Amino acid sequence: MQNKKSGFNSEVTFERISSLTEYQVTKRIGARRGELAFSEAVELIADITEYQNQLQSIGIPIPSIKELDVKYFPETEKAAIVLLTPWAGDDVESVLLSLNQDHDQKIIEWIIKEMCHIVLMACTKRTKDGELSVGIDAKANNFTVTIDNSGRRTMYYVDQYPPRYWKDGMPIIEWTPLKSTLGKELGRFKYFDWRGVFLTLTSQLQRIKPLLKKRIETIAINEFERCFEKSEFKEFRNQFTKLPWIIFRNTLQKGDLISAKQIIMQCVHEKVYGVRYSVYTLREIALELAMYQLISLDELHKLFFDLHFEDKEFVSDRWKSIQEQLCRFTKRI
Numbered sequence: 001m002q003n004k005k006s007g008f009n010s011e012v013t014f015e016r017i018s019s020l021t022e023y024q025v026t027k028r029i030g031a032r033r034g035e036l037a038f039s040e041a042v043e044l045i046a047d048i049t050e051y052q053n054q055l056q057s058i059g060i061p062i063p064s065i066k067e068l069d070v071k072y073f074p075e076t077e078k079a080a081i082v083l084l085t086p087w088a089g090d091d092v093e094s095v096l097l098s099l100n101q102d103h104d105q106k107i108i109e110w111i112i113k114e115m116c117h118i119v120l121m122a123c124t125k126r127t128k129d130g131e132l133s134v135g136i137d138a139k140a141n142n143f144t145v146t147i148d149n150s151g152r153r154t155m156y157y158v159d160q161y162p163p164r165y166w167k168d169g170m171p172i173i174e175w176t177p178l179k180s181t182l183g184k185e186l187g188r189f190k191y192f193d194w195r196g197v198f199l200t201l202t203s204q205l206q207r208i209k210p211l212l213k214k215r216i217e218t219i220a221i222n223e224f225e226r227c228f229e230k231s232e233f234k235e236f237r238n239q240f241t242k243l244p245w246i247i248f249r250n251t252l253q254k255g256d257l258i259s260a261k262q263i264i265m266q267c268v269h270e271k272v273y274g275v276r277y278s279v280y281t282l283r284e285i286a287l288e289l290a291m292y293q294l295i296s297l298d299e300l301h302k303l304f305f306d307l308h309f310e311d312k313e314f315v316s317d318r319w320k321s322i323q324e325q326l327c328r329f330t331k332r333i
Contacts, residue, residue, distance in 0.1 A: 023087030024066065028080050029161050030175075035078035041070045044081060044163070047172065051163030054134045059121045061156050063088045081161075088156040089146035096140065096208045107153075112205060112216055114155045115143055116223035119201055123194035124227050127166075135164030135171055135191035138201035140208060164191050182276055186309060189275045195236060196275070198224055203284060207304055210290035210297070236273075244270050245284035252292060252333065261327040268319060279307045279319065285326055294332045 011028045029044070030036040036044070045068055055062050067084035092111055099108055115138065122136040142159035162175050173187030189196035202220050206213045221240075225233050240246065244267035251260045267281045286303040289295045295303075306322060 025063075025085050025087055025158075027083040027085075027161070028071075029083060030080045035073065035076065035080050038070065038072055038077070038079045041079040041081050044161075045070065047163040047165075047167065048081070048083070048160050050167075051134070051165045051172075052160055054165050055122075055136075055157065055160075058125045058134055060118060060134075060136075061154070062160070063156055063158060065160075083160065085158070088158055089144035089154070091158075092140040092143040092145060092155075093208055094141075095145050096205070101209055101212055108209070108212070109219060110153065111145065111155075112219045113223055114153075115140070115201060115205070116220055118143070118155060118157055119197055120224065120227050123197055123224075126194075131171070131188070131192045132194065132197070133166070135173075136197060137164065137191055138197050139204045182278065183309070185275055186278070186280070189273070189277075193273070193275075194224075194228075195273045199272070199280075199284075203280070203287060206287045206291075207283075207300065210287055210300060211293070213287055213291040239273060243272060243284075244281050245288050248285055249288050249291075252288065252330070255333065257330050257333065260330050264323050264326045264330075268323075279309050282319065282322060282326065283307050289326065289329050292333070295329050299329075 029048075030041065048068060049065075052062065052065060063085040065083065065085055067082065069082050070079050071082050072079045092115065096108065096111065101108060119136055119138050122132050122134050125133045127133055136157070137159055139159075142157060144156045144158050146154050146156075148154075162172060164172055166172075171188060171192050173184065173191060178184045178187055190200050191197070198220060202216050205216050209216070221237070224236075228236075244263055248260055248263045248267070251263060264282075264285055267285065268278050269276075270281065271277070272281065283304055286295065286300055286307075290297070290300045303322065303326075307319070
């Protein structure tokens with residue numbers, strides 16, 4: 001039996017092997033991007049191996065690699081990387097979607113805390129400049145959960161690609177080198193700055209369960225607070241209260257729709273922990289609207305899709321229609 005799905009860079013196949021209960025995962029890396037040059041594929045295999053080793057060295061639970069090879073296509077003179085790993089459970093996004101936020105609170109909280117526990121292994125191993133020694137992408141579908149016969153749950157991190165580690169003194173951020181200044185800035189923040197990792201983790205979980213936005217924030221803050229010096233985390237929390245979407249939340253609670261709309265139209269220009277957060281700030285605004293049930297899940301997911309960052313200099317006019325749409329949603333309060 002085979003079950004296929006596509007990631008942003010890869011085609012992923014879940015395959016039953018040798019028995020009724022044993023599965024393996026096959027990732028065909030590069031398949032979603034028009035394949036790779038052969039020399040590029042060979043170099044990436046070395047990068048993936050190094051990233052896997054570095055993740056394991058800091059304690060990240062990640063499935064072992066059973067096979068890692070290049071598949072060459074003579075007719076196109078292109079190649080893809082084939083990566084085989086043991087099946088490591090269902091992805092966290094699928095698990096959360098199957099859970100009821102009222103009746104399954106314990107397992108939902110376990111998932112949030114366990115994701116925090118894993119990413120904190122990376123967030124607390126830092127360079128002398130304070131960036132993560134090994135990068136990590138804290139999206140929910142990059143984590144999986146298994147449950148054994150005794151009911152014991154185990155979580156894994158399963159995203160070996162792109163291999164986000166430091167190579168030749170620079171962090172690998174995406175599949176191809178980023179061209180825009182903003183793309184490089186956002187990539188380093190989201191994958192190599194613990195504050196960016198925190199925001200990625202919380203926003204991706206909140207996208208799945210928007211009504212739990214505040215609860216997810218609280219749990220994540222408590223988990224992270226245990227792992228950092230008081231002065232550093234105090235500064236993080238102080239700035240957190242001043243984030244555009246937190247101010248937007250407080251404004252909505254007061255029913256001040258004029259100020260709420262002003263925040264929507266101006267927030268893309270404001271920095272978040274010193275970084276131009278641009279479209280991701282609008283995503284956070286959308287999450288606030290979803291938390292108050294002013295937009296539906298379908299509307300939220302469409303906004304997330306429309307607000308996917310593209311590697312080009314940010315042009316505010318490009319997003320003006322989305323900002324105006326968000327403003328219209330505030331009228332539903």
